Amino acid sequence: MSLRAGIVIFPGTNRERDMAIALARVTGGRSPAMIWHKDTDLPPLDLVVLPGGFSHGDYLRCGAMAAQSPIMRAVRDFAASGGYVLGVCNGFQILAEAGMLPGALLRNAGLRFLAQDHHLRVERTDTVFTRGYAEGEVLRVVLAHGDGNYFADEATLDRLEGEGRVAFRYCGPDGAVTPEANPNGSARSIAGVTSANRRVLGLMPHPEDYVDPLMGGEDGLPMFEGLVGALAA
Amino acid sequence: MSAPVAAPRPVDEKLAREFGLNAEEYGRVLAIMGRTPSLTELGIFSVMWSEHCSYKSSRVWLKELPTKADWVVHGPGENAGVVDIGDGLTAIFKMESHNHPSFIEPYQGAATGVGGILRDVFTMGARPIANLNALRFGRPENPRTKRVVDGVVRGIGGYGNCVGVPTVGGEVNFHAAYDGNPLVNAMTVGIAPRDRIFLSAAAGIGNPVVYVGSKTGRDGIHGATMASAEFDANSEEKRPTVQVGDPFTEKLLIEACLELMATDAIVAIQDMGAAGLTSSSVEMAGKGGVGIVLDLDAVPQRETAMTAYEMMLSESQERMLIVLRPGAEDLSRAIFDKWDLDFAVIGHITDTGRIVVRHKGVLEADIPLQPLSDEAPLYRRPIEWPTPPAPLDDAAITSDVPVEQALLRLIASPDLCSRAWIWNQYDAAVGGQTVKRPGAADAAIVKIDGSRRALALTTDCTPRYCQADPRMGGMQAVAEAWRNITATGARPLAITDNMNFGNPEKPEIMGQFAAAIQGMAAACNALDFPVVSGNVSLYNETEGRGILPTPAIGGLGVIEEASQARGIAIAPHLDLVLIGATEGWLGQSLWLREIAGREQGAPPPVNLVAERRHGDFVRHQIAAGGVHACHDVSDGGLLVALAEMALAGNTGFALNDAPDGVSDIGFWFGEDQARYVLAAADATDLLAAARRAGVAARLLGRTGGNELTWAGGVSISLKELREAHERFFAAWMS
Numbered sequence: 005m006s007l008r009a010g011i012v013i014f015p016g017t018n019r020e021r022d023m024a025i026a027l028a029r030v031t032g033g034r035s036p037a038m039i040w041h042k043d044t045d046l047p048p049l050d051l052v053v054l055p056g057g058f059s060h061g062d063y064l065r066c067g068a069m070a071a072q073s074p075i076m077r078a079v080r081d082f083a084a085s086g087g088y089v090l091g092v093c094n095g096f097q098i099l100a101e102a103g104m105l106p107g108a109l110l111r112n113a114g115l116r117f118l119a120q121d122h123h124l125r126v127e128r129t130d131t132v133f134t135r136g137y138a139e140g141e142v143l144r145v146v147l148a149h150g151d152g153n154y155f156a157d158e159a160t161l162d163r164l165e166g167e168g169r170v171a172f173r174y175c176g177p178d179g180a181v182t183p184e185a186n187p188n189g190s191a192r193s194i195a196g197v198t199s200a201n202r203r204v205l206g207l208m209p210h211p212e213d214y215v216d217p218l219m220g221g222e223d224g225l226p227m228f229e230g231l232v233g234a235l236a237a
Numbered sequence: 238m239s240a241p242v243a244a245p246r247p248v249d250e251k252l253a254r255e256f257g258l259n260a261e262e263y264g265r266v267l268a269i270m271g272r273t274p275s276l277t278e279l280g281i282f283s284v285m286w287s288e289h290c291s292y293k294s295s296r297v298w299l300k301e302l303p304t305k306a307d308w309v310v311h312g313p314g315e316n317a318g319v320v321d322i323g324d325g326l327t328a329i330f331k332m333e334s335h336n337h338p339s340f341i342e343p344y345q346g347a348a349t350g351v352g353g354i355l356r357d358v359f360t361m362g363a364r365p366i367a368n369l370n371a372l373r374f375g376r377p378e379n380p381r382t383k384r385v386v387d388g389v390v391r392g393i394g395g396y397g398n399c400v401g402v403p404t405v406g407g408e409v410n411f412h413a414a415y416d417g418n419p420l421v422n423a424m425t426v427g428i429a430p431r432d433r434i435f436l437s438a439a440a441g442i443g444n445p446v447v448y449v450g451s452k453t454g455r456d457g458i459h460g461a462t463m464a465s466a467e468f469d470a471n472s473e474e475k476r477p478t479v480q481v482g483d484p485f486t487e488k489l490l491i492e493a494c495l496e497l498m499a500t501d502a503i504v505a506i507q508d509m510g511a512a513g514l515t516s517s518s519v520e521m522a523g524k525g526g527v528g529i530v531l532d533l534d535a536v537p538q539r540e541t542a543m544t545a546y547e548m549m550l551s552e553s554q555e556r557m558l559i560v561l562r563p564g565a566e567d568l569s570r571a572i573f574d575k576w577d578l579d580f581a582v583i584g585h586i587t588d589t590g591r592i593v594v595r596h597k598g599v600l601e602a603d604i605p606l607q608p609l610s611d612e613a614p615l616y617r618r619p620i621e622w623p624t625p626p627a628p629l630d631d632a633a634i635t636s637d638v639p640v641e642q643a644l645l646r647l648i649a650s651p652d653l654c655s656r657a658w659i660w661n662q663y664d665a666a667v668g669g670q671t672v673k674r675p676g677a678a679d680a681a682i683v684k685i686d687g688s689r690r691a692l693a694l695t696t697d698c699t700p701r702y703c704q705a706d707p708r709m710g711g712m713q714a715v716a717e718a719w720r721n722i723t724a725t726g727a728r729p730l731a732i733t734d735n736m737n738f739g740n741p742e743k744p745e746i747m748g749q750f751a752a753a754i755q756g757m758a759a760a761c762n763a764l765d766f767p768v769v770s771g772n773v774s775l776y777n778e779t780e781g782r783g784i785l786p787t788p789a790i791g792g793l794g795v796i797e798e799a800s801q802a803r804g805i806a807i808a809p810h811l812d813l814v815l816i817g818a819t820e821g822w823l824g825q826s827l828w829l830r831e832i833a834g835r836e837q838g839a840p841p842p843v844n845l846v847a848e849r850r851h852g853d854f855v856r857h858q859i860a861a862g863g864v865h866a867c868h869d870v871s872d873g874g875l876l877v878a879l880a881e882m883a884l885a886g887n888t889g890f891a892l893n894d895a896p897d898g899v900s901d902i903g904f905w906f907g908e909d910q911a912r913y914v915l916a917a918a919d920a921t922d923l924l925a926a927a928r929r930a931g932v933a934a935r936l937l938g939r940t941g942g943n944e945l946t947w948a949g950g951v952s953i954s955l956k957e958l959r960e961a962h963e964r965f966f967a968a969w970m971s
Contacts, residue, residue: 015489021686219684
């Protein structure tokens with residue numbers, strides 16, 4: 005079984021290695037394809053990943069310039085034809101800027117970069133990204149962002165909730181979703197949302213950094229194992 | 238050849254003095270040139286002969302440091318030090334100061350400090366895998382300190398997080414002596430194959446000289462000169478000499494340079510750091526024994542109407558100078574085009590032994606390189622050797638403060654409290670190889686991708702020891718770095734040093750410097766822990782008051798199996814064993830300062846024979862597999878070390894009585910050196926092994942529960958301890 009994954013590299017992307025390590029861990033060491041942002045076509049893939057980093061230095065708005073990259077037309081077409089896309093951190097910001105996911109990621113409410121462990125509650129298990137988890141399961145993940153404060157208008161938030169598109173929420177170690185356990189001010193403690201067809205996921209924290217107990221945890225591993233189980237030919 | 242262009246104002250001794258050259262140095266310039274230099278030429282001499290670039294006060298002493306070992310591939314003299322770490326790989330590392338800019342403009346000063354040290358490492362062909370830092374700030378009560386701390390921490394995070402190099406370790410001290418002169422020392426560690434290391438010596442007559450990276454602007458002109466002068470009340474006016482960092486461009490530059498380095502296009506490469514285009518071109522040509530011609534019309538410029546003087550002196554960031562093989566221009570240009578970075582051929586290598594600079598058809602500079610370097614000033618400045626203070630009579634020291642209350646106060650003090658507020662702004666995980674993050678172990682542990690090996694990395698110095706006795710303090714700084722690496726189970730290999738001192742023209746400051754070097758050299762020799770790179774920062778004074786002498790040490794070690802690295806966190810059901818003897822040395826201890834309110838006495842003596850024996854014993858025990866956790870005993874003494882192990886593991890312990898023959902205060906808070914606390918399931922074997930090895934060892938107690946309990950029944954809860962530990966930064970920065 006092998007998952008054909010591709011990681012898109014924008015100028016300023018910096019977590020592509022972390023993502024490649026996580027994918028290699030569940031695919032028997034297979035290296036994902038590395039795709040340059042100036043390319044216009046994707047090779048045959050089961051999964052496209054937009055990894056974390058500071059594309060274009062975050063100098064305009066996080067993800068805004070990357071969303072205009074030549075490769076994003078191909079990524080949009082890929083998703084429109086039913087392809088699976090994972091955007092983590094800056095990747096989530098790019099998906100939001102590209103209009104592939106609703107909402108926006110604003111400056112953290114505390115106005116500081118957050119680099120720390122935090123907990124997430126799994127809200128949906130009927131996606132390829134979350135099928136490896138149990139509903140309500142609590143994960144420990146790495147946060148590393150300055151702009152992770154998820155924002156959308158109330159109507160959009162209600163629609164996302166109604167359609168079951170909130171995949172992860174920030175929570176305490178016990179799974180309680182509270183204002184105190186919301187690290188960056190995100191609306192309704194939302195950490196990750198999916199597209200209407202559940203095939204595009206954006207989330208701020210980094211499950212790819214916890215796939216090996218040696219590096220401090222493996223709560224992210226079920227996401228990648230679930231992807232292989234669902235998507236590998 | 239036309240004569241060099243006339244300066245807009247006359248070049249004379251007065252202008253030379255403004256540029257930082259004294260009358261005697263200006264006389265040498267005239268002798269070398271045989272005529273009055275042009276403005277650009279004077280600028281080149283002044284920055285190359287600045288303390289920052291020439292090490293004119295420190296060189297005679299730096300030579301006393303040992304720099305060789307079987308595993309040292311390149312010692313001092315290259316952009317960074319290189320050591321063999323096995324598997325055909327090398328670790329390339331260096332620490333460098335950005336003290337003066339960080340006081341004037343904390344965010345940019347610290348950010349560009351990180352950027353500069355990253356370039357020193359990747360210019361040698363290494364992918365940077367870790368950043369560390371060593372920070373010293375003024376008193377928290379000083380209103381200015383908070384702004385400096387906030388700016389420096391944001392700057393380090395802002396740059397390191399964006400380039401995607403994890404910040405994995407560091408240290409922070411507060412002291413009034415840094416009120417007007419904080420220290421920001423940044424360290425980068427990279428990995429390169431042993432057979433793919435790039436050096437800076439230019440070669441190949443006619444080879445193209447290429448400029449890559451950001452465009453040149455007017456920022457940072459004469460930054461190296463500023464870094465070689467004391468501060469006064471008008472230092473704020475020096476803000477235009479501080480550079481502005483662009484970590485995004487640096488990230489692109491790292492990737493583009495590493496891509497180019499995978500080809501055979503490069504003959505030599507160096508970053509444009511202090512003194513920018515001047516130092517890179519002069520040093521590359523000088524090291525190669527060749528000449529260089531620069532055509533400044535070809536330099537990518539950010540501003541209009543820049544003069545040759547401005548371009549040669551600019552310290553605009555994120556730029557590199559490369560000598561290419563002939564014919565490699567197109568291949569190289571394509572790589573930098575791909576990364577949207579400037580690429581320009583700005584000159585070529587000659588056989589003249591001279592640097593020749595042309596701009597708009599005018600000869601702006603024509604200087605012989607060998608005299609520029611060989612006749613650079615070298616001073617054996619007058620020295621007043623420090624007199625070490627007399628030791629305190631430890632037995633006579635008493636206190637009304639109970640041990641558990643003293644612990645709570647110490648663990649809450651600015652020098653010992655939790656640094657989580659700082660770490661939580663640094664991305665320590667990016668790269669996916671960080672095994673032990675800040676606070677988890679005595680040294681950060683970063684695995685090498687594709688290998689089972691990991692590096693152990695630390696920064697150390699105890700400035701109050703150095704102030705009291707610079708020789709012993711220098712020795713202790715090296716010994717503590719060695720100890721911190723040892724405590725993880727790793728084998729210490731080499732250090733980089735960042736010598737932060739006051740005005741070297743004062744004999745007592747030169748005495749501190751020379752004595753610290755001698756102490757460091759003794760420790761490096763005894764511990765087989767050579768110096769492979771370093772940086773000297775002098776004139777750290779504001780209005781005549783110097784900092785504490787601060788020889789910051791960046792240590793590097795290697796452990797063959799990353800999973801064997803030990804942290805400090807204890808778990809329940811373990812015996813706690815102290816390795817090393819305790820006399821109860823309270824002179825210069827944090828207990829004495831924080832509880833008794835005295836900064837007095839001699840610092841604890843370092844016995845290098847005991848240091849080596851105890852450390853080798855501990856490393857052997859960790860390798861044998863019986864050690865669950867290990868922590869060295871340093872600032873605050875034994876009880877603080879134990880409390881840190883409890884906090885890290887969220888596990889309490891019960892302690893046995895203190896031994897007879899040493900006071901309770903001395904046993905729990907003395908800062909005797911060469912000591913470690915080990916946690917093991919059963920101490921019996923460990924104590925027996927220590928006896929056989931002739932190493933002092935003592936069973937301290939056993940772990941478990943949610944409290945710290947002393948014999949006799951006194952206890953404090955982990956919760957109370959943690960609240961004390963986390964109080965300071967939260968309250969200060971809220």
